[in-house]
Amino acid sequence: MIDILSDGRLFHLKTRHTSYVFFANPVGRLEHIYYGKRIEDVASILCRHGRQYPASFCPMRQDESSDQGPDILPQEYSGFNSGDMRIAAVAATGPDGACWTDPRFVSHRLTDTKRPLNGLPHAFGNAKGENLEITCRDAFTGLEIILLYSVFEECDTLTRSAIITNLSPAPIQLNRVMSGQLDVMGKQELEMVDFQGSWCRERTAERVPLRHGLQATGSTRGATGHVNTAATVLCEKTTTETQGEAFGFVLEYSGNHYEGIELTQFDMVRVQLGIHPDFFSWKLEPGASFETPEMAMTYSAEGFGLMSRNLHDFMRGHLIRSPWNGKRRPILINNWEATFFDFNTQKILDIARVAATIGIEMLVLDDGWFGHRDDDRTSLGDWFEFRSKIGDMKELADSIHALGMKFGLWFEPEMISEDSELYRAHPDWVLCVPNRPRCYGRTQLILDFSRPEVVQHLYDVMAGLIARAGIDYIKWDMNRNMSDIFSSPLPADQQGEVPHRYILGVYALHERLIQTFPNLLIEGCSGGGGRFDAGMLYYLPQIWCSDNTNAIDRLRIQAGTSMIYPVASMGAHISTQHTTARFIPFETRGNVAMAGTFGYELDLTKLTEEEKATAIRLNAAYHRYHDVISEGDYYRLTDAFRDNPVEAWCCTSKDQSQAVLTVVRRTHFGNVLNTPIFPVLGLDPKRHYRLVNDAVPSEKQQVFPGDLLANMGLWCQELGHNDCDSIVYFFEAID
């Protein structure tokens, strides 16, 4: 709900448990006032809200006596070089060469429906009237800035973005445009959580105290990257999974991103998310507009757990558009870790035949099926069959379909090998700086997706094959990051636009494919989880979480990922774990993979009879638990910031009728107590729950009250004592 008070100058955005308040002050600066636990009536807020006296070395405008000074004012969207010395939300160079911006409030508008962003991911489906547009102007530079706010009441989430329009008669250069900003006041000793990593170590949650100055994370890799995800969290020193304040911020964007947190000299905190200002500039012609990516933010007064559940609900309910959202995905077998490039039709069909007998529902043919690709040095861009290896794609797809399975295919649409027909035909289609040496990543170059003809070509080729062969799923990979960024058709003063234009091209291709094939299941990927972001989730419902498929390593990766992204979006497979050598029981590999979109990535023809029996059991369990795990509420029961000897999580259905508790023993130290106790959270304290045990008749199964399971917890006596043992408990309400 949005209340507008004080003659249209005080704005109160309310969700179920939160309030967000800001004010257009007498000189037209948008002052941020409050974000936190819900307040019913904020009308009195203005008579005492904190006016600060001007501080030394904080510039003031002399013509604005009532202004408390831009450098100490909490602001909704700050300008540049006009008095606020902190990180700016918008910085532009005007026609006169002045790099100076100063947004001032002009008007507001409430709208019934949320304004879509052109060619960019944006949340949808909030209630009527929950959208606020605040128009500001910088009359000197000639910029109009519309700040968009939308309220997603039931998941305590707000979205923000900005639209910048050039009202002047000459071009303006945008140098920095954030999606949103939050100035937090009155909090002591805040900490930040970010999600560090690398290939095979994605999204490791890291928590550090804020220090004075700017601490920024982000990516200038042209993509989200393995090193940081496009999200950040602010929390109190004492925040835990279940207690304390946590502010979660997520950018719905897949390109260069920036999460800046500045702790100021006066202990205020400014948070900004947006396109990374390095390698960004945008020439705004007169009358033209620039739309920023959207960011989402949530506030939890009950720790990281509620913050994550808010974001999961927001993404599942308002961001992921695929018709597969909310539905069980087919259990898949991907041949990559089974064969790498060494396969042919016979090998693929052998794997598929075993898959069909153990309840696997889709075969995904990974890298190596196209051009003449037998290693990673060739053929990217040639998206036609490698006939001597796999024959005709339709025939292969028909054979898989005849086994009762779906058929999926790997693509890396944005890439090109120099050894390819596409490169020989269009050497100018790559991103590269003329007369400069090029960098290669995995021996490949990047197609210039900022060019519409490149996007059109990829659409024609991919759509043609998907339609001709009857492809049910595609894995969209991206195996290197950007360097040598330059697009030959663009003039010199627009080269700073290339990274963002590239991402708009990627989104355009996704959009066209999903419009043409609405039921196509697409899985995102970038060398594992290098492009795991909320922007991608707007186009596809699941993303390969990491090339590290070692179930014990995955505990940390999946816990970090779950801080922000829903379990239903995380690709997780049982494999032979080529990236590490540790032995992990098949069952544990399955129990960990089940907390994601489940599948296999190993040579099924080499499974023992015992492993096959386990796979059949795991597949049945996945069917049984799927709705609870993927669509329910997710509770981390162990500290996501460290590797715990025993890890646990539980998922509870929204109607509180079922819960799944998973416990994994990472390592067993000598002389420690063996039986961990974990609570089962989210259950109805007044109902009773049977611990389902198929080995005994239901009347003999143990029954516990919901409050006992939540407050005392379950003694996990069945958990084995060896490293990497695991157990899954399933509870069903009986009343």
Ligand code: GLA
């Ligand atoms: C990336 C992906 C893998 C696999 C390979 C194929 O690394 O993350 O799953 O598809 O590419 O080259």
